Each structure stands twice: as C-alpha cells, then as structure tokens.
Amino acid sequence: MKIERVQGTVSLRRTIESGTEEQRQAVKRIIDDVRNNGDGALKKYTEMFDGISLDAFAVTQEEIEEAYWLVDENMVHIIREAAQNIREYHERQRETSWFMTRDDGTILGQKVTPLDAVGLYVPGGTAAYPSSVLMNVIPAQVAGVKRIVIVSPPNERGTLPAAVLVAACELGVQEIYKVGGAQAIAALAYGTETIEPVDKIFGPGNIYVALAKREVFGQVDIDMIAGPSEIVVLADETAKPNEIAADLLSQAEHDERAVSILVTPSLQLALKVEEEVEKQLATLPRKEIAQKAINEYGAIYVTDTMKQAIDVVNELAPEHLEIMTAEPFEMLSAIRHAGAVFLGSYSSEPVGDYFAGTNHVLPTNGTARFSSGLTVEAFMKKSSIIFYSEQAWQQHAAKIAAFARLEGLEAHARAVEERLKRGGK
Template sequence: MLRIITQRADARTELRRICDRTHDEQVVHKEATVREVLQAVKRQGDRAVLHYTTEFDRLTLKPEELRVSGSELDAAYQQVSKELLNAIRLACRQIEAFHRQRVPKSWVQFAEDEVVLGKRYTPVDRAGLYVPGGQASYPSTVLMNAVPAKVANVPRIVMVTPPGAGKTIHPAVLVAAQEAGVEEIYRVGGAQAIAALAYGTETIPKVDVITGPGNIYVTLAKKLVYGTVGIDSLAGPSEVLIIADKVANPVHVAADMLAQAEHDQMAAAILLTDDSVLARKVVDEVARQLMDHPRRLLTEKAIAHYGLVVVVESLDDAADLSNEFAPEHLELEIADPWGLLDKIRHAGAIFLGCSTPEAVGDYLAGPNHTLPTSGSARYASALSVETFLKHSSLVQYSQTALQKVAGAIDALTIAEGLHSHGESVRLRVRGNPSPEP
C-alpha cells in the first residue's frame, strides 16, 4: 500500500531511507565476485568472457559468435514493424538535434604581448556502450548512448549487450544501433562485458570511455575499472519525484508513479503535494491501476517499499524536500511550474507542466535519459556529448610576455622549492646561449 505522510520530519527520514536503498549488505560479496571476473578477463581475454557468459547467463558461445554478424544486422530490419522503425528514426533525430546544441566549441584568445590562450576539444578514440538486455529490450537506451557519441565524432563506437534465448539480440536494439551509426556489436553482458571493454580481449577492443546502465554487477564493474577507462556514472535504481497541486489529475499522477515503479522492485516513486484530497485520490488510483498491471508483482513491490506520498504545507516546502532528495526525474505538475523552477537546485531532469510525463524524456524529447540517481544529482549531470570529449588547454607566450611574468614565476618556484621550474624560465629570460655541440 502506498503510504501518506504529513509530518515533515517523518518525510525527511523516509526520503533518506529511499535515497540510501542501494546500500545493502550484499554489495561487499558482489564486489568480490566482480573483482574476480575483472581479473580473469584481464588475464585470459575471450576465454574468461565465454566462461562467465556460460556461468552467469547459461549460454555457451564460441569466440566467433561474440560479434553480431552483418547478416543479423540486415535481418533485424525485416523483424521490426514500420511503426517502430519510424519511431526509432524520430527519436534518433530528436536526440541528435538536442545534443548538437551541446557540442562545446574550441576557442583561442589573443591577449597582450602575443599571449595566446585557448581550449581544444577532441573526442576519445573509442567508446564502449553497455545496453541492458537478456529478457528485455531497450532501443531507447541504445539511442541515448550512441547518438551523443556519434555527435561527438568518436571514431570507433562499440556496443555490448547480453543475448537472450537462442543467443539472439532483440531486433529493435540492433535496428536502433544501426540508425545511430553503430554496427560493431558484441553479444555479451554483465561484469565480463565491462571488463572486456576496459582491458580488451582477442575479439573485443579496449575502449577509452564506457557508458550505459546495468544491474549491480555492471555498476560495480564500472566503478572498479574507473581510472583505467572513463565512465559516465554509477547508475542506481530509477526514481521519480512529482510535485503536484490541485490542478494535477490524480489519474495521470498515479500513472507517472507506476511508470517508474515498473522498472524494477527497487525503483522509487514519490509524490509531494500541498493538496490532501489529491494525495488520497492518487493512492486510490495507484491501487486501481495496479489491479490489471502486466508487471503487477514487481511494480507492487516497488510501490510497497519505495513508494511515498507526502502532504506538505506549501509548494516551497515541497521544493526544499525535493532538493534534499535530489531526484533523478522531477515532475512539476502544478499550475505555475516555471514559477517554482527557481527554487529547484538539484534534479537530473525536470519535466514542467501537467502535459509532460517523464516518459516523453525517456524516449524522444531529446535530452538524455541516462541521469544521476541516488542523490548524485547534487553534483552530477546527465550523459551528454561532453562525456565522449576531453579538452586540452592551449598556451603560447612570446619572449616579451615571458619576461614580464618571470619575476612572479621565480618567486613561486622558490616558495615551492622547485629549482628547475624556476631555472626553465630564468634561462629563457637571460638569453643564455645554447651549449656547445
């Protein structure tokens, strides 16, 4: 049953509990398993990848079966409906258009005395995309990871995804990958897939950045290989926080909460409202919509453990509680969402107004749906083009410019006890001749 809380102190306690829901005692044991997988793949390459695929996924693959063939890629187009293909193409266009606005520009600034300063952006050489799979298919996740990498002009993009029954990958996933410009795809998942991307094997190339969500084993593997490669984030279970007032439709609010809860049994769905009548109607509506829900058991568990309705004194109080929670998804189903926006400091993505369900952002609005979770929106942001770029500083000084700052550099190098740092400037300023050959 979805709970209603009216006391601010109780609400804060419950929100903290929900935010910390991934900190369970099983993580230490799982991390030990992941370390073992990483080391084995690092030492044994394909052999370890195939071994763990058999052990964890109950699928026996040959090395030559790891990469999805061209004929499989071609056949995928024959297995999706025209409506789905058109939807994938629309989403691809929308996502690309949004991310093209985010591409940072290299720049150079010319200052006095022929001083040149600047910043240069270049893509990583290789990006690895992890797409969850097995019994489910997530073409939207393919697009959200692949399109920004393509916009960033990454020269080589590879994708890994666990196969389902019969060693197959859902055709919608294969079509989405090709529409986004990715054709190098490997049928492997779990920690062994992350290890293969981080260290490289005989078949799967080593990459520079790994992006994409996965289960706890995938997340731990990304955490442990960070430093060897870059990563986008450590994604936890999904969450939505809805701030609603009397103009909100309880049927819609309930549907939005269930849309999050149906992800998995650890997903969180939270409503903050200043209308006690709306709160009760939403609780009743959630129960009604759950009755015939195709994922009822899983969704009910999520609602029971991590569903919450809080009745607050004002929308300002709701904004304060939301900022403490720092939700992955924030919906403002209120009469004046833009009026409250200035009070929102922490959220992965913000959906404004009663006609903007979070599902719009999940699929094709354009902004990325790979977002910070578990309170990390306090300091982190969505996956973007910048995830696949790095920047280098550009610095050029003339002899005149160096002469002007030589004294200050000398003082700083003396203070730090770094003789040769200072000498590298002093020698240039004095104009000492080059040593005899």
C-alpha cells in the first residue's frame, strides 16, 4: 500500500457507475424489449446472458426444499439469529402517523404509509448473498410492505443459490424469480405476464443493473446507485496492525475497484500495517482481486495530529469507518460523514455486514456527505394532512390570497376568496 504524509485535504479515486454509451444503449434496448414483449424477452435474455433456457421463472417449492438439504443446519440457525438481530434493530426505526392541533381548530398531521410492493435484486454470479436478502427484506417487512419480490440471475443448474433461497424462505418471501440483469429491473418496473410491477427497486448489481435502475427511475423509485465498497480505518498507536490489515483486505476482496484506506497520525503503525497487508494478501483465496484493489485504490495517510486525521476522514466520507483508538467513543462526536461507524477493536466491519443488526446497505462514492444507509423509512411514504377550521380560514384567508397574487396566481387567490362569500355560513 502507498504511504503518504498529508497535512491538508485528500480525495479518493472513485469510480462512478455511469457506463459507456454502448452499455447505456444496450440497457435501453433490453428495457424496451421487456416492456413490449414481457416473458418472451426475459426468456431470450436469460438464455443469452445466463446460458440456460427456462420454461418458468418462479422458484418452486421443490427448489426451496432442496435448498434446505444443501445448507448446513447450523448455518440455517445462524441465518435465523442474524435475522432476529436485524429485525430488532430496525423495529426501533418504525415511524407512526401524527397530528397536531392549534387553538383556532386547525389540525395538521402526517400520514405514514408503507409502499404497496417492492422488488429486491440479489446479485448472482459465482457468489451467493443471503445477507442481501436479510438486509433488504426485513426493513420492508417492519415498514409493513405487503408484497416483496426477489429477482436474481439463475446459475448453471437453472436455480438460485441455496443460501439465498433459505434466507428468503425464512423471512416468508412468496415471490422469487430466476431472472437477472437489466431485464430483471425492467420486469420489476413495467411488469410481464409472470412478474407484476413494483413501486420501488432495491439492491446492488453489475453495471447493467445499475444503468437499468437509472433508466427506470421515475417509472418506479430506486434505492441508490451503489459504487464499489469502501472502508476507512482511523487508528492510533494502540491499534493492532494485523487486525487493521485484515479489515482493509475484507473490503479489497469485494471488487478490483474497492477502496481501502488507513488514516493515522502514527508512522510506525502505518509501516507495520503496510507490511501486514502484503503478508496477509499472500494467502487470500481472492488474492488477485484484492491485490488490484489495494494497488489502485488502497492508501495509508499519515497526519501530524489526530485532529487532522479526523478531518481527512470527514473529507473522504466513507461507506464504512472503523475507529480503532484508545478511546473510540471520544472520536464519535467529531465524525460528520460516514455511512456506518464501527467503534473499537472488536467491531470489525463484517460484524455489521452479517450479524450485529445494523443495515449493510450504505452510501458509497462519498455520498455519505448527504445520504444515509438503508432504513425502514425507505420503504414508506408520507402524506401531509390538513384540516383548516372556519375560524382559521376567516383569520388568514386574505393573507393567503395576497400571497397567491404575489406569485401571479389569480386563480389561487380566488379559490380562497370564493369561500369568503359564504358569509360565515
């Protein structure tokens, strides 16, 4: 890893999922095809991109039963315990409708309503992501969403990873479809003969999935366009170099574009972590991916003071921030920009990824400056409630009409004044 002495601000080399013009046009063609031809287009693209011909896209009960045979029983219990932790945390985020009254009889409020239907895209390929199922489905259920749909690309056997199916079944998801890529996003947005459309789409995917989500936004809502994973470790001389190195590599193995950064005022620690990263890389199964990420997007920033180190962290606005210092809670109030903050040497980032209960869907590409991780609120919408009493109307109608005319909207003003003609009746 590159060690760099810094005294001012820094920036990360980040990749934005904007794609090439060729990719964008390809995605538009796929979406139009699915919109016009439904299941026929899904079948065509599943054959083309996933290499398998499917007669039906819905996961069957037999496939779910087989999944339970393939997943170790102990792992099923771990999934259940993780789900309970996640549900317990997200239950505290539940919002309720509210009302307020004024002395003149006016009643104002906010009605909180869960979305009717949401779709979750679960990435496929060589890996399985049951954690994505837990992190997206559970807050939707806590919010009260009635219809939750999972889509994911089929494997060479024409089914989905067993762990994904077990996680979905444990949560009681009824609609699971074996379809991936831009065509799956189009199906969720516009519907086909098999898949009814949803109101909002969640979940990460490859560049084609990201571009498809951009393209259908407006027809449906989307959660975010996620970039490569990021971790920043803020550490002092009390931190253990081997633990920091392991945590940096835990993100580097995700993607060749993943960002792994150490920020510290200790040059001695920086040198030890640099050495430890190279040592641990040698035995990683995903060494090639992690090595490229470390070479291209990894760095160690050494500052003069801890205050400068904190300033650097806030400038980076990372997805994941680990604070590995003697008194991590003392640092927390100074942190302004981070998707999730992990305090202390035992709070390794994977704790949040899988088990603690917090959500691992977090803002990337520096968007932690203005956005938050996935919460129950993302699965709900809010309506303003207004009841104006006659007393309030008589008192304020002229002011409202004057405001309308200030903006040149005469019909607005007249809409107020028409009611003044009642003469109190």
